[in-house]
Amino acid sequence: MSTRDDMLTRIAAALEGADRIPPPQREYGATTPLPDIAATFVERVEDYRAVVERVAPDGIPAAVAAALSLATRVVIPPGLPREWVATLESVDGVEVVADQGDLSSDELDRFDSVVTAAAVGIAVTGTIVLDHGPDQGRRALSLVPDVHVCVVHESQLVGDVPESIAPLRDAVDAGRPLTWISGPSATSDIELERVEGVHGPRTLHVLLVGTDHPLPPA
Amino acid sequence: MSGTFIGMPKFQTAAKEALGNSQQRRNLQHATGTIRRKRAGVVDELDNWDELRQAGAAIKDNVLSHLDTYLVQLEESLTQAGATVHWAADAEEANRIVTSLVRATGAEEVVKVKSMATQEIGLNEALEVAGINAWETDLAELIVQLGHDKPSHILVPAIHRNRAEIREIFLREMGQVGTPPPTGLTSNPRELAEAARVHLREKFLRAKVAISGANFAIAETGTLVVVESEGNGRMCLTLPETLISVVGIEKVLPTLEDLEVFMQLLPRSSTGERMNPYTSTWTGITPGDGPQDVHVVLLDNGRTDALADQVGRQALRCIRCSACLNVCPVYQRVGGHAYGSVYPGPIGAILNPQLRGTTSDVDQSLPYASSLCGACGDVCPVNIEIPELLVHLRTRVVDEHRGGIPSGEQIAMKGAAWMFSDHRRWEKAQKGAELSGRALGKKDTIGRLPGPLSAWSDARDAPTPPAESFRSWWKREKGDPR
Ligand code: SF4
DSSP: OOHHHHHHHHHHHHTTTOOOOOOOOOOTTOOOOOSOHHHHHHHHHHHTTOEEEEEOGGGHHHHHHHHTTTOSEEEEOTTSOGGGGHHHHTSTTOEEEEOOSOOOHHHHTTOOEEEEEOSEEETTTTEEEEOOOTTTOOGGGGTSSSEEEEEEEGGGEESSHHHHSGGGHHHHHTTOOEEEEOSSOEEOTTTTOOEEOSSSOSEEEEEEEOTTOOOOOO | OOOOOTTOOOHHHHHHHHHTOHHHHHHHHHHHHHHHHHHHHHHHTOTTHHHHHHHHHHHHHHHHHTHHHHHHHHHHHHHHTTOEEEEESSHHHHHHHHHHHHHHHTOSEEEEOOOHHHHHTTHHHHHHHTTOEEEEOSHHHHHHHHTTOOOOSSSOTTTTOOHHHHHHHHHHHHHHHSSOOOTTOOSOHHHHHHHHHHHHHHHHHHOSEEEEOOSEEETTTTEEEEEESSSHHHHHHHSSSEEEEEEEGGGEESOGGGHHHHHHHHHHHHTSSSSOSEEEEEESOBTTBSOSEEEEEEEOTTHHHHHHSTTGGGGGGOOOOOHHHHHOHHHHHHOSGGGOSSSOHHHHHHHHHHHHOSOSHHHHHGGGSOOOOOHHHHHOTTOOOHHHHHHHHHHHHHHHTBTBSOHHHHHHHHHHHHHHSSHHHHHHHHHHHHHTTOOTTSHHHHHTOSHHHHHHHHHTTOOOOOOOOHHHHHHHHHTOOO
């Protein structure tokens, strides 16, 4: 008998006579009403010591350039709206490269920053979910560079975790990975003292785009 | 390589040693206290916490009672998504499968994401024998590995080490296996973390093979989920060409939607955060993104034995959050090593004897590594009735030794000796439990305290012992423990 069959037989034997418990009656995907979903999102992302700014749609290029004022080599996903990095690209000494899928890990390691879009923002937990569509790119892009600027639209915000699954379902069904990001990478492994920035980007800079919120004067 | 737990002395012997180590005890008290407070804070934020726990328990019970069906479905989904599925009956078979998969790639090293399942089977040691270096990439696991040490906590395995010790380990060991730490390294946690970042980056960028576990495996879609903080998981899951994941068969969830329950329960219970920094999901192979050679090893290693025990099977609901460790007065005093397993604390006390059987000294004594104060069951996010299981397993140990001297009783008496012989020690431990949010005033708490023997007799339907304080019980019994 193969190990597979043997294991399945053992399971069946272990469950002989056991109550077969049905799935729970649960209302999946319930909404969590929040008085000001964007404000909650901003507050919760800031709790993780990430930088969050609220910008108007036409303020994205300036905000991206300001967030990356120290950057020199920036990688972007192939489907990122190019105008988002237009201001940044006009700065002397800044190189912006759109990933064509052929950069090795070592080559990616020579970029200091990455700009991506996002799929979903979860307000209560301050989480950004990437479903790695064309404007977010393959996983390595938003992992290896040390600074991640992530553009989230207010229309992508949901209240809490239960609402976040439905908008991610298509990507999973299409076989794409997901990355849930809540603040910069962090460790508390040394005497429980939190240190931000281990292997993932040490700086997470979130731009929350909404129509009511013009970029504050610089 | 980190040490194994083979040939561990029984819990009480190891506990006695650990109690003498005051540095470890201070570290532990500080750490468990901090996480306990954080957890309480974020759990209080959700007014439907109890409903979530019930949902978590119900989903797991549904999975466990249809485990054969869900595993076959998971296998199908994974295969369809381009992954190769392997089945491993025990540690030895799992190690053999993983070793031959690594060999087939020609790689001489692998990077590892912290995984309880691979620790449970002693994979690093098996790879070492095969001449393959396994690099742990979680900071705490790295500290444990470089220190030739054993993990002592599920979530923070190096909880027993302080910053000065970690600095020493880094200075002594890092350079021998890769990029050395900068000269002038201090014991500032930020500098220590930076040294680990630089040391490991070299390994991430060149690694061809990664090995992980999984927190959840979704039957419907074939999606695996890894929950982490540092980004070492993302590195391992993304950059190498080959990814091998060792997954306990109890990790299955039916649907993607079930994540809404567990992605609320796990981070809040585990690190005491609303959400952990990073969660990665992958579904077999994604062309152009991440490893293009993906393997999943479904591991039994005693789980079907636990499943066969009607009372014991609920231990398989466990999502390894470690909340029960942090509230346990016994764990807080003796630390993780005394449990002789990668699963310490209350969960270890109910899981190890079921996974490994109750033939060894340590596994026979583990069900007694508890005062039955009940704090563990109260915090468990999947409602495992840990005290009830402990009593159940005590009965099992005693039943298995019927005939000669009931060694379970002996164990119980010895177990009581270290913990209870000094009433201040005991009261302090109780205070720990009280601080954890358990109201000591609850009627049945004290009632359940009078020592291991009464729990043993309760479980055997003997008349309930007369109401008596623990200490008077002890005083009466102490002169004549047999
Ligand atoms: S038994 Fe419960 S509290 Fe303990 S680690 Fe498992 S899930 Fe967490």
